[in-house]
Amino acid sequence: MMFCRGKRLSLPLPLTSRYCTTCSDPPKATSFDLGVEDGFHKINLSYPGLQLVRRCPHIFLVQNFFSSTECQRLLHKAAYEPESMKPAGVFTRDGHNRLPVRTSSQCICPQAEVPALIRKIVALPDCTRRQLEACQIIRYQEGEFFKLHGDYSTSGTRSSAGFVNSSRLATLFVYLNDIQQGGETEFPNASPPLKISPKQGLAVLHFPARLDRCSDARRTRHQSLPAIDEKWIFATWLWSEERSSDAKTLHEIGRGYTHVWPESYDTLSPDAALHLLESMSGCRLRPDVVSCNSVLTSCGRGFEWRRAVQLLRTMQTLEEPRPDLVSFNTALAAVANSFGLRV
Ligand SMILES: O=C(O)CCC(=O)C(=O)O
Ligand SMILES: [Fe+2]
Structure with a gap:
């Protein structure tokens, strides 16, 4: 099978079937270009601590990836x-x-x-x-x-x-x-x-x-x-493709999967974020607390503390979504940011 014939990877793989996490000399990925060679997604092979533990199929480990x-x-x-x-x-x-x-x-x-x-x-x-x-x-x-x-x-x-x-x-x-x-x-x-x-x-x-x-x-x-x-x-x-943050597309996808949205919050202006929030309701997508918190963040970044506080107040009057700790902290940070303060 072509995928398994990656001869350019010279370092040895562990011999045991169970990966030894205490191994002092783990195999490292070198110049083997996974994406180009095998038609799989390319990864950053110089990532610190990256270890290739299986070639067929490719399985990588990174120790202490999170501290x-x-x-x-x-x-x-x-x-x-x-x-x-x-x-x-x-x-x-x-x-x-x-x-x-x-x-x-x-x-x-x-x-x-x-x-x-x-x-x-x-x-x-x-x-x-x-x-x-x-x-x-x-x-x-x-x-x-x-x-x-x-x-x-x-x-x-x-x-x-x-x-x-x-x-x-x-x-x-x-x-x-x-x-x-x-x-x-x-x-x-x-x-x-x-x-x-x-x-x-x-x-x-x-x-x-x-x-x-x-x-x-x-x-x-x-x-x-x-x-x-x-x-x-x-x-x-x-x-393979980026996820959609467009309200119309989200509506086509259906069922209020609003957690798909926040990744775009920091590139949106407060106006665009509030508009998206409104258009979600228009599409019968129910914004959840994560969507609202994302808008609060946009307001903070855009120094729009009044709009952040207004949205927080609105959330407090609603049955759903209720503000959570992140909502309050984000609104507070929006106010502080607008006045050049640090919280
Ligand atoms: O919990 C694990 O060890 C594997 C998790 C997993 O396969 C998944 O979430 O798709
Ligand atoms: Fe899985």
């Missing part, structure tokens, strides 16, 4: 709003998990709230922020799992993640805590099979599809084995 402080902050964030953790899976109307493929819970982590992490992420697969699917913080409690699956997904003209005519090309997840037992990520079809023990800050990158959007599901199929210790990860997926 322990960054991991702690994400864990704290999820713990602070436990009600935002939603069970993963496909549910029937009566709340039963129709396809018990996964039993974890997750919450969305808006890009706007983790700008430093997003900068790190886009530097690794060398992509734009808008190619990233909404980031998730995922929790596996004891016994929870994610059965064997491929991450390949193609939107056609509609995608719940906000992408139009796009496909997932890469998956990046980062373990947020150290695990003593259970919860390993397993790639049974990798050659040789790979089992990764979660380690705080360790990033795992793989490629569920080629640039021509053909799935590589057979080789990249993977699973999270049942957790024994509680396991937390941060995950995002790279798509």
Whole structure:
């Protein structure tokens, strides 16, 4: 198979089927150009600490991709709003998990709230922020799992993640805590099979599809084995085309997936952001707290503190979306920014 004949990569791969996280001399990716050679998304091979642990299919690790402080902050964030953790899976109307493929819970982590992490992420697969699917913080409690699956997904003209005519090309997840037992990520079809023990800050990158959007599901199929210790990860997926932030397109996609929007907030003027918020309502898309917080941020950047405070007041009078801690902090920062103060 052409993909496996990458002869230019000279460094050895680990001989054991289980990757040794204490290995003192891990293999490093060198001049092998994944994108050009194999038709997969190109990545930044000079990324500090990048290790190629499997060639067939390509699986990369980066130790300490997130610092322990960054991991702690994400864990704290999820713990602070436990009600935002939603069970993963496909549910029937009566709340039963129709396809018990996964039993974890997750919450969305808006890009706007983790700008430093997003900068790190886009530097690794060398992509734009808008190619990233909404980031998730995922929790596996004891016994929870994610059965064997491929991450390949193609939107056609509609995608719940906000992408139009796009496909997932890469998956990046980062373990947020150290695990003593259970919860390993397993790639049974990798050659040789790979089992990764979660380690705080360790990033795992793989490629569920080629640039021509053909799935590589057979080789990249993977699973999270049942957790024994509680396991937390941060995950995002790279798509071939940027996601849409256009209200009309979002309307066509349907069902108020407003978390797809915030990535564009910092490039929008307060006028444009408020206009987008209004047009969402016009399209019967219900803005959520993340959309509103994004507009508050735009107002702050545009020194429009009055509009920020007005929006916050409006949110306080609504049943939905209720302002959260981020709303208040963002409005406060908007006022401070307008007067040249620091909060
Ligand atoms: O939790 C893991 O180890 C894998 C997660 C995963 O496969 C996914 O979120 O798509
Ligand atoms: Fe996956």
